[in-house]
Amino acid sequence: xxxxxxxxxxxxxxxxxxxxxxxxxxxxxxxxxxxxxxxxxxxxxxxxxx
Amino acid sequence: xxxxxxxxxxxxxxxxxxxxxxxxxxxxxxxxxxxxxxxxxxxxxxxxxxxxxxxxxxxxxxxxxxxxxxxxxxxxxxxxxxxxxxxxxxxxxxxxxxxxxxxxxxxxxxxxxxxxxxxxxxxxxxxxxxxxxxxxxxxxxxxxxxxxxxxxxxxxxxxxxxxxxxxxxxxxxxxxxxxxxxxxxxxxxxxxxxxxxxxxxxxxxxxxxxxxxxxxxxxxxxxxxxxxxxxxxxxxxxxxxxxxxxxxxxxxxxxxxxxxxxxxxxxxxxxxxxxxxxxxxxxxxxxxxxxxxxxxxxxxxxxxxxxxxxxxxxxxxxxxxxxxxxxxxxxxxxxxxxxxxxxxxxxxxxxxxxxxxxxxxxxxxxxxxxxxxxxxxxxxxxxxxxxxxxxxxxxxxxxxxxxxxxxxxxxxxxxxxxxxxxxxxxxxxxxxxxxxxxxxxxxxxxxxxxxxxxxxxxxxxxxxxxxxxxxxxxxxxxxxxxxxxxxxxxxxxxxxxxxxxxxxxxxxxxxxxxxxxxxxxxxxxxxxxxxxxx
Numbered sequence: 001x002x003x004x005x006x007x008x009x010x011x012x013x014x015x016x017x018x019x020x021x022x023x024x025x026x027x028x029x030x031x032x033x034x035x036x037x038x039x040x041x042x043x044x045x046x047x048x049x050x
Numbered sequence: 051x052x053x054x055x056x057x058x059x060x061x062x063x064x065x066x067x068x069x070x071x072x073x074x075x076x077x078x079x080x081x082x083x084x085x086x087x088x089x090x091x092x093x094x095x096x097x098x099x100x101x102x103x104x105x106x107x108x109x110x111x112x113x114x115x116x117x118x119x120x121x122x123x124x125x126x127x128x129x130x131x132x133x134x135x136x137x138x139x140x141x142x143x144x145x146x147x148x149x150x151x152x153x154x155x156x157x158x159x160x161x162x163x164x165x166x167x168x169x170x171x172x173x174x175x176x177x178x179x180x181x182x183x184x185x186x187x188x189x190x191x192x193x194x195x196x197x198x199x200x201x202x203x204x205x206x207x208x209x210x211x212x213x214x215x216x217x218x219x220x221x222x223x224x225x226x227x228x229x230x231x232x233x234x235x236x237x238x239x240x241x242x243x244x245x246x247x248x249x250x251x252x253x254x255x256x257x258x259x260x261x262x263x264x265x266x267x268x269x270x271x272x273x274x275x276x277x278x279x280x281x282x283x284x285x286x287x288x289x290x291x292x293x294x295x296x297x298x299x300x301x302x303x304x305x306x307x308x309x310x311x312x313x314x315x316x317x318x319x320x321x322x323x324x325x326x327x328x329x330x331x332x333x334x335x336x337x338x339x340x341x342x343x344x345x346x347x348x349x350x351x352x353x354x355x356x357x358x359x360x361x362x363x364x365x366x367x368x369x370x371x372x373x374x375x376x377x378x379x380x381x382x383x384x385x386x387x388x389x390x391x392x393x394x395x396x397x398x399x400x401x402x403x404x405x406x407x408x409x410x411x412x413x414x415x416x417x418x419x420x421x422x423x424x425x426x427x428x429x430x431x432x433x434x435x436x437x438x439x440x441x442x443x444x445x446x447x448x449x450x451x452x453x454x455x456x457x458x459x460x461x462x463x464x465x466x467x468x469x470x471x472x473x474x475x476x477x478x479x480x481x482x483x484x485x486x487x488x489x490x491x492x493x494x495x496x497x498x499x500x501x502x503x504x505x506x507x508x509x510x511x512x513x514x515x516x517x518x519x520x521x522x523x524x525x526x527x528x529x530x531x532x533x534x535x536x537x538x539x540x541x542x543x544x545x546x547x548x549x550x551x552x553x554x555x556x557x558x559x560x561x562x563x564x565x566x567x568x569x570x571x572x573x574x575x576x577x578x579x580x581x582x583x584x
Contacts, residue, residue: 005113005136005143006279012139012215013103013147016208020103023207024096041081 071181080188087189091196095155095204102151111150114142116281122146123272129302130266135286136279140216141272148208155201159194166190223270230269230289234314238572240425241313242402243301244356244387249404250303251425255313257297259284264300268293290314309355309389309400316399318571319387319425320564323470324432325461329491329544333432333560334405335366336544338390340561345575350394359389373545392568392575399573401564424477428485428567431467431530433518434459435496440521444501456495464526471533485570486534487563490514494543494558507541508557514539538566 031037101109114122116134122142126132137143166186170176176183234253241255256266261282270276270288277285287293294314300307322330342352342363354363368374387402435441436458445453459466474481496502505517518527518539530537543558568575 004283009113009139009143012144013105016147016211017100017103019207019211020096020100020204023204024092027203037085040085045081 068181072184076181076184076188079185083185083188084192087192088196088199091159091193091198092200092203094158094193095151095197095200098155098158099148099151099204099208102147102154109151109154111143111147114146118142119273126267128267133265133267133273133278134263134281135265135273136281137273138219138275140212140219144212148205152201152205155197159197162190162193219275222275226270226275226289230291233291237314238316238318238427239314240317240319241299241301241308242317242319242387242389242400243304243306243308244358244389244402245301245304245306248301248304248306249387250301251317251319252302253313254290254302255299255308256302256305257286257293258300258307259286259297264305266302268297309359311355311391311398311400315391316397316571316573317402318399318427318568318573319402319404320428320430320567321404321426322430322432323466325434325437325459325463325466327457328432328434328437328459328463328466330405330432332544333430333489333491333542333563334388334403336370336560337564338363338366338388338403339370340559341390341392341564344559344561344565345392345394348394348575350392350575353391353393355389355391355400362388363390392573394573394575396574397572399568399571401568401573403564424474424479426484427571428487429534430487430489430563430567431470433463433488433490434492435490435502435521436492437461437463438518438521438523441501445499449499452495452499456492464523467526468529471529475533481533482535484534485536485538485567486530487567488514488518488530488537488539489542489560489563490518490539491542491544493541494545505541509541511539514541536570538563540566 098109100106102111105111114137116136119134119137119142120132123132123137170183231253240251240253243250254267254269256264257268258264259280259282261280261284263280263282265278265280265286268278268286268288268290274288276288278288280286286297287295290313293299294311298307299310299312322334324330338352345352354360387404389400389402392399392401434456436445436453436456437460439462442453442458471481490496493505493507497505497507501521502517504513504520506513509517515527527537540563541558542560542563543556544560565575
């Protein structure tokens with residue numbers, strides 16, 4: 001059985017999850033905006049493909 | 051020969067197949083595998099962290115409960131172990147959450163590598179598909195790298211957030227503790243245990259929660275900045291000023307309840323010392339009653355705090371108003387303090403009067419049982435003039451009955467003083483910072499007798515001192531002047547309150563030594579108005 005944790009634990013956790021989601025969303029948005037995917041694939045293709 | 055040719059063909063075909071696999075399968079797929087597996091690695095860290103923080107089933111971390119704080123938080127610099135309350139998230143649970151998520155992520159990645167190794171170990175034939183094995187190998191390596199990068203980024207970010215929260219906590223705790231202590235220092239507040247045999251005194255009492263658990267350090271800290279949660283779930287304040295309003299303060303030494311207002315109101319501790327039969331109890335009784343009347347006349351009040359003090363004050367009022375004899379103080383146990391709450395125009399204070407049986411002052415071993423002597427704001431030394439040899443010698447023959455009537459103390463006042471003063475010096479008490487009120491009691495019996503011919507009821511401190519020197523107490527008086535920061539002499543008549551109906555203080559009122567010590571402690575009781583002597 002889970003112990004009844006104090007409410008401020010939940011507040012801190014929600015803040016941390018929001019920070020995580022923000023970081024992931026921000027990172028994804030940044031990658032998409034800069035077309036990093038395309039650049040990475042091009043770079044890898046040039047050096048990896050025989 | 052045919053077998054050799056067949057082998058050569060086989061090797062050639064295998065080599066060609068490997069080449070074609072690398073060129074047409076592994077090569078094109080490699081970049082996408084690296085990106086995809088790397089992304090999965092990053093997502094793995096995110097899912098583990100978010101799942102742990104949101105307490106998803108199977109991913110939740112163990113909760114750090116009040117029972118764990120002693121093992122999970124650093125020890126406190128105190129005689130007691132850390133209080134059992136829910137710790138602030140920043141100090142134990144955050145580490146538990148992030149640590150659990152990291153452990154589970156590491157487990158998943160290492161389990162993936164172990165499964166791959168196990169698979170190859172169980173079916174070594176798959177090694178023949180060497181080039182194709184590059185695909186899972188690349189994916190696993192990319193996933194591991196993605197998890198490492200994700201870990202560094204996410205944990206770094208959460209670390210920064212937690213560090214900022216920690217700095218805010220540090221600021222809040224510092225401000226709260228500073229304001230709490232500063233206000234109490236300015237007030238001169240302390241917690242004095244009034245219980246016989248304890249008398250412990252400090253600035254920080256323990257507080258008892260409604261559930262019965264005692265919190266020895268209620269201040270803001272790792273167990274909470276603005277409030278702490280007891281293990282029973284109750285929210286408790288984190289400043290002494292707030293705690294005193296709703297919680298029961300208890301002594302850090304004997305764990306018994308303290309008086310209401312302990313550690314938040316100005317706390318004045320005045321021990322009354324002197325030899326047996328000197329009239330200490332009478333002075334305390336009459337002094338309290340006189341102080342009560344004086345305060346009432348000055349629009350203030352005096353209230354005994356606690357049932358023992360109420361009983362003592364009621365008894366003192368009866369004894370003083372009826373002018374009956376005071377019974378001898380029991381010498382078989384240390385004294386309990388009498389606590390009264392003084393409310394004057396501009397201040398509120400707790401006054402603790404400690405009246406120990408005179409036998410405690412006969413020798414140093416017994417005096418050491420009186421810990422309240424160490425931390426007093428000022429002391430009252432009760433000097434029975436009838437115990438001075440020069441006075442006794444003058445009361446012989448027809449005057450002998452006056453000596454008997456006075457029931458003089460048997461011990462020489464100098465001896466009682468020196469024993470106590472030496473004990474205080476030995477214990478490192480800075481006497482130079484403390485005032486001493488020397489109350490020459492039984493003044494009502496002394497006036498009119500030949501040895502007191504030079505004394506007048508309105509005699510000032512200097513005149514009383516000169517009279518005592520004249521009676522041969524130079525040694526004691528010089529010692530007192532040397533030991534204490536300030537010494538004042540009072541002629542006191544403790545037979546009654548010596549205050550008239552208007553609250554005017556008779557010059558020999560037993561309230562005067564107390565009023566002087568209160569004023570020295572910063573308690574601004576209205577200045578006593580002296581009644582004109584006939």
